[in-house]
Amino acid sequence: MSTPIRRSSLLLLIIFTAAASASAQSKKPAAKTSAAGPHGAPPQIQVSVDTLMDRRTTRDFPRSELSISFKLEGADANAVQSARARVTKADDDTGKSLLVAAADSKQGSESWQEAHEGGAPTPKVDLASPSRKAKTLATVEGVLEAYMPSRDPASTIQVEKITAKKDKPPIASPALAAHHIRLQVLSKAALEKERADAKAKAQAAQKKSKKGAQDGLEQMGEAMADALTSMLERIFLTAGENDLILKVNDPDKKIFSLGLAAPDGSAIHSYGTMDLDSYRVVRMFEPIPPNASLLVRLKTAKSFGQVPFSLVNLKLP
C-alpha cells in the first residue's frame, strides 16, 4: 500500500472513531423516556447507549474509568443543540456502585456536548470502572439535560453580517442590550493593539512602583495588568486568521453559546470556541462568509428540557 493511501486510511480511522455508533446497546430503547419538564411539553427524546468504554489500568493517573456515550433519538433529538447527562445511579451486576464522588470527578465531565453536523449530540459520562468479574451494568439511571433553542424564539439573537462589524464600536442591538450584553468584534490587529496597550500599562505601572514604595493596591494593579497582557498574548498566539474574535461583556452570564449561520439559516460549523476571560474565539477552518450571521444563544427557561432515563442490563465489553 502506498504511503498516501496509508495516511488516508489513518484519517478514515479517525473519522470512524468519531462516527462509531454500532454497539449492541445502542439498539435498546430507554426504559423510561422524556418526562414533563417545568416549561412546556416534555421533549420527545429517547436515551440509549451509543458506546461503552471500560478503560482499566494499573496506572494511578489517569485512573481506570468507564465512559458511556449516550445516543439521543426521537422526534426532538435533532432539535438538541447541546446536551449533558447526569447519572444518579449506576451499579454493575456484582452490586458495585460506579458513581464517582463529586470531588473525584474529572474536570469537564459535566460539560455540555454540542450537536455535530451528523446529528444530535452524544453526551458522555465518566464512571468508576466496574469489577472485572462483572458481565453487565445492572442499572444506569439519570437525567439528560438538553438545550433546544428552537423551542424558544427569544433564546436566539441574530446579528447579521457579523464580519462587517469587525473593529467597529460594540454592536448596537436592543435585544442584546435588554440582556445587558455587549459584544465587539475584533480583528487580530485590534487584539494586538489591545495587547500592546495592556503591556504599556503594565510597564508604566512597574516604573511607577519602582519610583516609590509600592502599596498593596498598586501591586494588585500591576499583577492584573500582567495577567491581562499574558492572556491577550495567549489569545493572539492561538487565534487563527479565519477565527471570529469577540470581546464579550455579559455580567448576568446569559450567553449559552455562540454560533454562525448562513443567510438561509443553515449552520456554519466551527471547530470549537475558546473562552478566555472576556474574550471568545470562535474557531473556523474557512474564512467566514461576509453575509454570515452571529447567533447569540441565550439561557432561557423554555430552551432547556430534561429527560430522565433508566437503562438496565447493559452488556459490558
Added chain:
Amino acid sequence: MFLRRGRAIAPLMLLLASPLRAADDVKVTTANVEDQRVSDERFGGLTIELQLTGAGAADVKAIRVKVKSAKDDAGTNLSKPDKEEKPRDFEEFSKDRHPGPEIRLSNPRRDASSIEVTGDVELFIPARDPSAKQKIDRFLSQLDKPLSNAALKSAKVEITPLSAKEYKARQASGRPTKEQIAEEGKKHGASEKEIQEAIALMDALTSLGGEEPSENSILLETKDPDGKLISVELAHADGSDLHSQGRSSNGGRELKTVKIDLAEKPPADAALLVTLRTSKSLVTVPLTLKEVVLP
C-alpha cells in the same frame, strides 16, 4: 606458553565481554498494564508497558519487541500477527522516556485475571559498533541530492537535504488525492458521508499542519526500506549539539519528509549525525512475562 596465550586473549575477552555483559544486565519487566475495552470491537486492546532495568539499560538507544506468544489464563490467544506484516520499526529508547516501550495485544476475556507473554526484545546498543554513528559534515552544501556515504549506502538508507521549493513540491505530491481517499474509504466500507468527512478532515489537517518552512528550517527526505535508520540529529561542525525547537515529519519508512526548526538560521557548516542499526549493535534478550495481573 599457556600464560602468554592467556595474557594475549585477556584484552580481547574484555573487549567482547563489555557489551555482552551490558546486555546480560538488561532485564525486561512489566511497568503498567492497560486493558481498554470498547463496545465497538474495532477499537480497544491490551497494552503492556515495559521497563528495562539493570546497569546495561543506559546504553540501550532503541528497542524492538517481537511477541512469540501471548495468552490469558483462560487460554485466549492475544497475539495474532498478520503474516504479511512487515517487522515493526525500532523505537528510540532512553531510561527517562515515559511511557516506556509498549506491547499491543488483543483484549483478554473479561473474566480473565492474568496473562503470559513470551518473545524477544532486540536492544540497539550503538556503543557496541562505532559504525552505527555517522557524522556527515557540511550536509547543507548540496541541496536536493542524496548524501553520499558508504555506511548509508550499505544500509540502503537515502537522506536528501531539501531546498524549501523542493520540500513543498514533495509534500504536495505525497498528499493523498480526494480520489485516493474515496477509494480507500470504499475498501473499508465507509459511507459517502464518511468519505466526505475524511476529505474535509484531510483538508483541515493540511491547513493546520502545513506550516511553511522558514529560513531556520532544515528540510530532509529519507528513504529507509529496511528500517535501519534509528535517528537523525543536527550538530555544529565541531560535533556539539545543534539544538532544534521542533520537528515534524510526514510519511513512513519508504519515504518521509522531515522539517527540523532551529531558533536561528542553520550554520552553513552544520553536520548531520545519523544513527544506523547494524548487526553488531544489536543484542537480543528473551521476553518472559508470567502471571501479569490484569487490572
